[in-house]
Amino acid sequence: MIYQGKAFKVLALESGIAELRFDLEGESVNKFNRLAIEDLDAAVQAIKADSSIKGVVLTSGKEGIFVVGADIMEFTSTFRQEEGELMEMVMGVNRVFTSFEDLDMPTVAAINGSALGGGFEICLCADYRVLSNQGGVGLPEVKLGIYPGWGGTVRLPRLIGADNAVEWIAAGREQKPEAALKVGAVDAVVAPEKLLESGVAIIKRALAGELDFNARKEEKRSPLKLPMLESLMVFETTMAVVKQQAGPHMPAPVASVKAIKKHAELTRDEALKVEAEGFIKLAKSPESDVLVGLFLNDQMLKKKIKTITKKAGKVEKAAVLGAGIMGGGIAYQSAYKGTPILMKDIAQDGLNLGLNEASKLLSKRVARGRMDPLKMGEVLNHIVPTLSYSEFGDVDVVVEAVVENVKVKKAVLAEAEDQVSEEAVLASNTSTISITELAKDLKRPEKFCGMHFFNPVHAMPLVEVIRGEKTSEETVATVVQYAKKMGKVPIVVNDCPGFLVNRVLFPYFGGFASLVKDGADFQQVDKVMEKFGWPMGPAYLLDVVGIDTGCHAEQVMADGFPDRMSRDWKSAIDVMFENGRYGQKTNVGFYKYEQDKKGKPKKVADEASYELLAEVSGERREFETQEIIDRMMIPLCMETVRTLEDGIVDTAAEADLALLNGIGFPIFRGGALKYIDSIGLDKFVELADQYAHISPLYQPTEKLREMAREGKTFYGA
Numbered sequence: 001m002i003y004q005g006k007a008f009k010v011l012a013l014e015s016g017i018a019e020l021r022f023d024l025e026g027e028s029v030n031k032f033n034r035l036a037i038e039d040l041d042a043a044v045q046a047i048k049a050d051s052s053i054k055g056v057v058l059t060s061g062k063e064g065i066f067v068v069g070a071d072i073m074e075f076t077s078t079f080r081q082e083e084g085e086l087m088e089m090v091m092g093v094n095r096v097f098t099s100f101e102d103l104d105m106p107t108v109a110a111i112n113g114s115a116l117g118g119g120f121e122i123c124l125c126a127d128y129r130v131l132s133n134q135g136g137v138g139l140p141e142v143k144l145g146i147y148p149g150w151g152g153t154v155r156l157p158r159l160i161g162a163d164n165a166v167e168w169i170a171a172g173r174e175q176k177p178e179a180a181l182k183v184g185a186v187d188a189v190v191a192p193e194k195l196l197e198s199g200v201a202i203i204k205r206a207l208a209g210e211l212d213f214n215a216r217k218e219e220k221r222s223p224l225k226l227p228m229l230e231s232l233m234v235f236e237t238t239m240a241v242v243k244q245q246a247g248p249h250m251p252a253p254v255a256s257v258k259a260i261k262k263h264a265e266l267t268r269d270e271a272l273k274v275e276a277e278g279f280i281k282l283a284k285s286p287e288s289d290v291l292v293g294l295f296l297n298d299q300m301l302k303k304k305i306k307t308i309t310k311k312a313g314k315v316e317k318a319a320v321l322g323a324g325i326m327g328g329g330i331a332y333q334s335a336y337k338g339t340p341i342l343m344k345d346i347a348q349d350g351l352n353l354g355l356n357e358a359s360k361l362l363s364k365r366v367a368r369g370r371m372d373p374l375k376m377g378e379v380l381n382h383i384v385p386t387l388s389y390s391e392f393g394d395v396d397v398v399v400e401a402v403v404e405n406v407k408v409k410k411a412v413l414a415e416a417e418d419q420v421s422e423e424a425v426l427a428s429n430t431s432t433i434s435i436t437e438l439a440k441d442l443k444r445p446e447k448f449c450g451m452h453f454f455n456p457v458h459a460m461p462l463v464e465v466i467r468g469e470k471t472s473e474e475t476v477a478t479v480v481q482y483a484k485k486m487g488k489v490p491i492v493v494n495d496c497p498g499f500l501v502n503r504v505l506f507p508y509f510g511g512f513a514s515l516v517k518d519g520a521d522f523q524q525v526d527k528v529m530e531k532f533g534w535p536m537g538p539a540y541l542l543d544v545v546g547i548d549t550g551c552h553a554e555q556v557m558a559d560g561f562p563d564r565m566s567r568d569w570k571s572a573i574d575v576m577f578e579n580g581r582y583g584q585k586t587n588v589g590f591y592k593y594e595q596d597k598k599g600k601p602k603k604v605a606d607e608a609s610y611e612l613l614a615e616v617s618g619e620r621r622e623f624e625t626q627e628i629i630d631r632m633m634i635p636l637c638m639e640t641v642r643t644l645e646d647g648i649v650d651t652a653a654e655a656d657l658a659l660l661n662g663i664g665f666p667i668f669r670g671g672a673l674k675y676i677d678s679i680g681l682d683k684f685v686e687l688a689d690q691y692a693h694i695s696p697l698y699q700p701t702e703k704l705r706e707m708a709r710e711g712k713t714f715y716g717a
């Protein structure tokens, strides 16, 4: 052993070749934290000091994982430091990485698994890279609202050309071995067991003069080479594409292209400084704050799901009752993700519709080359349509998705309960009926809960798992496990009208109704909210959800929370409903719908809407953008606060993740509670008070006032 630290070891291999092994003590994966950086520094010094070492192979001691990147937990606190301190930290890491790169001997990174972010940046410092055919490399920093800050934007273009580097960095995707080899990001791809051997062989060839490792080092220390410089043209062409793909709210991808362009003609050391300056700006941006926060929320949720599912029963066979829009979608998703499913309906027509829907989705995948036809057949075989309960004896989970009617649902659930084993779990996909109420006539209410999917099932990630009064934790665990198996994001909530997401969404529609009542143009409201970041504005969303469905759910919410969700005036939504304008399903709602070339509904303005709305709308006037945003967002945010205070959802992180995954809350704003945090609780309360005369939906709770007074935030920073 030449050197032994808590993260890095230097071991002698053969004939003067050393292995520099990253194996972070006490962790299942390697990540760069402060300790690892300091240790790498010491290890490199030890290599330098040992004159017997002629070459180095950089490896990982973790099976199947090279380095996952920088320790995000640690770096979030770092990002809050003063710019000067942050610069010092970044340049400190650069000094350590550069000292490895500048070792006066050949170096190879033997990459046994994923090498991401900082993990790939250290590999870029080696002269050569060998990648396991099971591994992958990439710089996903833009997903956190930053760009690579430890030399990634400098070394990658010098290695694979500016055009490829821009593409890799701006998209932030992990690249497969073949793709990495093709552009020259790695020099060889081998089987995992040949990795070390291949690394050593490269060193030997370099030492024998067959490979010019010094030229490799020099290339990375110099400005971009001429042919590469020619490809600087690439900046002009790609900038527009990158800008369009990233959208107006994600500055990091564009900043990465700008940085590469800016330092293309500089030497490595000058370029690293330019990179660091841009990196610090991004690290301090609100977008990065939100995206890093979301990453941490995701991590938290994954851990929680892992703990919950320890109590889960087996989920090998499922059943869905009702083969409609939702039942068909649930059957498709279950079968596609590997859980065979019975699909029961009372009508053959229903079954045909459900199956057609599934085969349409699968055919699309095949046509796009994302699935082979054989697999399609396999998935379809895993959906078993049926009109009877004869095969229900061995199902583990049954999801009820019949019509939204309490009597029908209770009857269907009781019927199903008699047909399944005592261990089986029943779940309802109801959007509005209380889970505790549905459980009342069941023999095993502890084996029942809500499993609320969003439409379209294959595209919407969220599943609310709703705990009724008598639901057991094992039942929750089994349904969470099933949702996870289906590739969904399960969030456990307690029972209340609207559960979490609809309870929060309807106050937002309430904000919309009151704006139109006060003379706002619904198209202006839609435009403003779309610009704010929502995938569609509220009027358009109501048309897509269905005005009839919306009206029904609105009534349930009004009955559940009469103090703030009932109203004594007729709204724009009521007018659409009364006139049979149910939205997309009737080809007319707030908007008219025509078929586009692909046969998809395309919305067009409809003057008739305005004529009908004249009855409930005050004199039409232009509203300030900010007023529209505030009047729409405050009710939604306030209701999210109430769900947290009422214990409907456990944590701010889960509430925000539910909104992001369930109703397309703008990702770069991080969710309702993060949005309040970013405005500042005191300012938010002040703003809400200004609008409180409109409706109690706007009134801050006492607890929120108290938090504001005490300077607290939802994310405790």
Ligand SMILES: NC(=O)c1ccc[n+]([C@@H]2O[C@H](COP(=O)([O-])OP(=O)(O)OC[C@H]3O[C@@H](n4cnc5c(N)ncnc54)[C@H](O)[C@@H]3O)[C@@H](O)[C@H]2O)c1
Pocket (backbone or CB within 6 Å): 321, 322, 323, 324, 325, 326, 327, 344, 345, 346, 347, 350, 351, 401, 402, 403, 404, 405, 408, 412, 429, 430, 431, 432, 452, 453, 454, 455, 545
């Ligand atoms: N559509 C949505 O956007 C959406 C979103 C989330 C939840 N939901 C909920 O999902 C459920 C189903 O909604 P949908 O939009 O798929 O309805 P749908 O009308 O498209 O489908 C209902 C299906 O249930 C079948 N059915 C009726 N009685 C039955 C019985 N006794 N046994 C078996 N099948 C029976 C019908 O034949 C029909 O095929 C409802 O509770 C709804 O509130 C709907």
